[in-house]
Amino acid sequence: MKLHVNGDTVDTNAETVQELLRQFDVEGNGKGTAIAVNDSVVPKENWNEYQLNEEDRIEIIRATQGG
Amino acid sequence: MKLHVNGDTVDTNAETVQELLRQFDVEGNGKGTAIAVNDSVVPKENWNEYQLNEEDRIEIIRATQGG
């Protein structure tokens, strides 16, 4: 399946948000990370079951330094 | 017919804008005056034929000092 993750096109077998995160080694239960799929936030409690679709745009963001 | 002219309620026989202006002694062809009926400007060339209706809100305005 082809996804757009943080602006890059990615080919993946991951079928859920959780699986995608695991693939990228993003520590999914930690504080400081959030996921949006096609401009909508996917709450943490739904990561496990949230099904990804071909061409989904996924944003994985983290808190970082800011003013 | 009851009209609202510049915020005051007025009882009048005038049927057109032109007649109303004549009644108020407003020099209608001079520069510097404009008329709106119910929030729409009535161009000078239409004053003569523009029919007024009961409860119309008429604004007669003039240019004056301003900054």
Place this chain on the structure above:
Amino acid sequence: MKLHVNGDTVDTNAETVQELLRQFDVEGNGKGTAIAVNDSVVPKENWNEYQLNEEDRIEIIRATQGG
């Protein structure tokens, strides 16, 4: 003997600075007071023997609030 003490004319029997101070009840050994006779400072150690003369101008000053 007539003296000018802090701008006032004073009639006194005091013959030395020390005697004059005693007359005015000025605590002479305390810190914070100084004496000038005719525009010259009289050091504390000389108060006892410093002889006053008719018409001497004496200034008795103290430290006070100041900016």
Place this chain on the structure above:
Amino acid sequence: MKLHVNGDTVDTNAETVQELLRQFDVEGNGKGTAIAVNDSVVPKENWNEYQLNEEDRIEIIRATQGG
């Protein structure tokens, strides 16, 4: 005779201020020039007779641009 003219040492036969000026081609009657000998101004009317002496310090100054 040795003179100090405007800071330079000068050997001259000039005996008066007027002669000295002539030697330097300074237009002596024009406006805008003044002479001092040994820190004293020599008025124009005296230039003719003013006798110079060995080691005199002469300043010949002119008006120039200034703020």
Place this chain on the structure above:
Amino acid sequence: MSKLTIADKEFDSRLILGSARFPDPDTMRRSLKVSGTEIVTVALRRANLDRDDSEDILSYLDQDDYFILPNTAGCYTAKEAVLTAQMAREALGTNWVKLEVIGDDETLFPDVPELLKAAEQLIMEDFVVLPYANDDPITCKKLADMGCAAVMPLGAPIGSGMGIRNPYNLQIIREQVEVPVIVDAGVGTASDAAIAMELGMDAVLMNSAISQAKHPVKMAEAMKLAIDAGRLAYESGRMTRRLYAKASSPVEGKMEVTGANE
């Protein structure tokens, strides 16, 4: 001194005056004349229907041949402002408008969203829009980009006479837009006007600084001169600033005096 071009019109004077709050019409006329202004603003108000308005400001302005610029003073919404501009066009036969859409009557600061909305609509209706705006580069840029003929950021609140409170913002605005930048409001005295012009502003619009001075006609002359002085200074390229002194008289050739440095 270069000329001022707004839309397709060229003006010699970079001073725009309001016609309000003069002690009397004659003082107004003389002040306007002396100021050299070519553009005068007017407001639109309900005609007084009970009696003849004896003082007809407009006739004076017309006789004296000013370019009349109606404003939308007192409007709080885009709707009001647009209707007022339409009325002004009808009354005065001009499609130019000084667009004011204010947020409250204490500060008379613009209401930005309503101002933008009104400007947009008036431009679509072929008005030449000169909007009174905050000294806000973003709003001014939007106004310029949508087609306003000039932007008119405030120097300080209307009628405050506080001068150019934030020259930095005006400078940024000047660099960010292509259209003329006109300081509208805030000028209180001649040097304020000169400062505005030295910042590269294209013109200044003022009213109270003249009409509320003790001697309006004299102040009008002062303002005329100040505007020209500031513009010329801007075009002259001022000397650079330095913390320390630099002698203007020559430092060499000083005569020597004995004991001078003792």
Place this chain on the structure above:
Amino acid sequence: MSKLTIADKEFDSRLILGSARFPDPDTMRRSLKVSGTEIVTVALRRANLDRDDSEDILSYLDQDDYFILPNTAGCYTAKEAVLTAQMAREALGTNWVKLEVIGDDETLFPDVPELLKAAEQLIMEDFVVLPYANDDPITCKKLADMGCAAVMPLGAPIGSGMGIRNPYNLQIIREQVEVPVIVDAGVGTASDAAIAMELGMDAVLMNSAISQAKHPVKMAEAMKLAIDAGRLAYESGRMTRRLYAKASSPVEGKMEVTGANE
């Protein structure tokens, strides 16, 4: 606009110019002319004895009929300054002198005790003394009290172009002395000159602001206008300042629009 009177002389212009550091004599002449100044300062320096001084500034100034004011620039002591003034009187046939006695060549600030001493002696020798001074009310008052024809406090260091650094001191000086107060040094652009005049100063003396501008002749015109603008504004009685706004257009008689305040 009222005239400027110094000692027994009356002047129409309130702008006094230095003649130094112009790019060339022609630019100087044109700048002076355009500025409207009537008084021009010159320095005194050793004549160049090796060659003819081709550019004779004085002859230009004479031809153009300026009132020439010699200065004592570069003098560090009363003795030097007094001799320089005497030389100037001899050279130029004037008993007027712009008295400068400076303390060092980095700041060109006056040396107060030497300045006072020189002023005192020159007044005894019947000079009309215009002293360049600190913006110090006490020194200015002493100079005025001893008989100086004017006092000339600095706005900022000579040649710095920093403007009027401390308007408060100038205001106090203006209130404390009877003779003309002339701001000497510091002005960098037109608004600086206007500000000085609005503070009630009687005149401004400048040099670098014009001669060091990119376009001196244009800046000279700017300064002429700025001086007049500032003076007129001062005489006009400016409007009062207020933190909040005050509408200039009338607040009553506004038309009503449906839904305007929704």
Place this chain on the structure above:
Amino acid sequence: MSKLTIADKEFDSRLILGSARFPDPDTMRRSLKVSGTEIVTVALRRANLDRDDSEDILSYLDQDDYFILPNTAGCYTAKEAVLTAQMAREALGTNWVKLEVIGDDETLFPDVPELLKAAEQLIMEDFVVLPYANDDPITCKKLADMGCAAVMPLGAPIGSGMGIRNPYNLQIIREQVEVPVIVDAGVGTASDAAIAMELGMDAVLMNSAISQAKHPVKMAEAMKLAIDAGRLAYESGRMTRRLYAKASSPVEGKMEVTGANE
């Protein structure tokens, strides 16, 4: 010194810090600690998926027990800003947000209509909104009226260090709204922060002034003191200003010296 209350939370410190652009995380941690701040802002950015982000700023802030305030820096539209705020809530478990909606990347000034739109929507979604705004009383009043927990007008452009460019506008804003007024952006050195507090501002949010100082930790301490100094001065009721002097030492009782006034 009175405490700062925003929404339902009470803070001892009136200094809010950004976490950006410190030379290194350790300097950031020490600066934050020394500053006494309780609230620290963070941005949200795409996780780096190629490598482990070794420096995890968040964990430091968490360990040190700061109240974390996410911002929407870099957002140009209400839509972007709202989604960013939602992401922040998800990532950080807070419904507080420093709302930034900027108009361009040269001035980083707010886009007023988008800002208002975003604020409105976020308030409906139960966010505690702290909007970064122009120093515009009207916009600030709208933001306060719609339910923002504070308004945060800028003192000068973000990262400019230009200080409080227009104290008059801040003063007007302080008088026009009930919620806390926090100066966000512009402060460059300690006195700027003190000035903001003396104007009656409730807090100051800064970042570059500390992180870009040569010695950030020292500057953090300076800022802590300056904020407290300014607030205390505000609460103390400063002396009145006067143009002329007033002796502090007593004028009576001075001794007399012969010839003193000769």
Place this chain on the structure above:
Amino acid sequence: MSKLTIADKEFDSRLILGSARFPDPDTMRRSLKVSGTEIVTVALRRANLDRDDSEDILSYLDQDDYFILPNTAGCYTAKEAVLTAQMAREALGTNWVKLEVIGDDETLFPDVPELLKAAEQLIMEDFVVLPYANDDPITCKKLADMGCAAVMPLGAPIGSGMGIRNPYNLQIIREQVEVPVIVDAGVGTASDAAIAMELGMDAVLMNSAISQAKHPVKMAEAMKLAIDAGRLAYESGRMTRRLYAKASSPVEGKMEVTGANE
């Protein structure tokens, strides 16, 4: 924070306070204590011979262990000032003196020639002289060169609370002399003190700003913090100023939102 050294003495605090015009002695004592000052100035006045002076300020200051600095306030001539300093030495057992020689009682500005004369004589008599001076680089340099332990230029007239009227002059003075530069007079609120310290001044001497505040003790604390804040900021090396903005949050890594830039 580095320490302040005047002559051979080292001080932790860079704040010097006057003891005059407090509402009551207790408020004075508490204000002094809270301010952290180590040096307190006193004046010398004729003892009241008719009654016991019940409030003995000196005993308070002594008990609280301040370093007492007598002034020569109210002296108009060198002769008066020298005698006053001699009296002070006798009365208080200190050879330190804050030397004031004023020119009039409206401005309380120094009389420069008398000040220089007095300083010269007192230095010959082994006094440690701290002269109150104009913000005049030449006078300050002379005072430093003749051996004054510090120079104390005024920020604004004594008791005026007008702040630092001419920071440029203070900056020049700081660069021109080696001894400590102490701003004496003019500070009105905390930010004024911070500004003085940020200019590199070594200390600030104040009185009315605290004693005439509505709440002197609180203002004393504000001043203590402001002095430290300003000094730390000075030592920190402030960020550079820029006209335009610079983002503090990272500009890369922003997430993309559909239609965000429509």
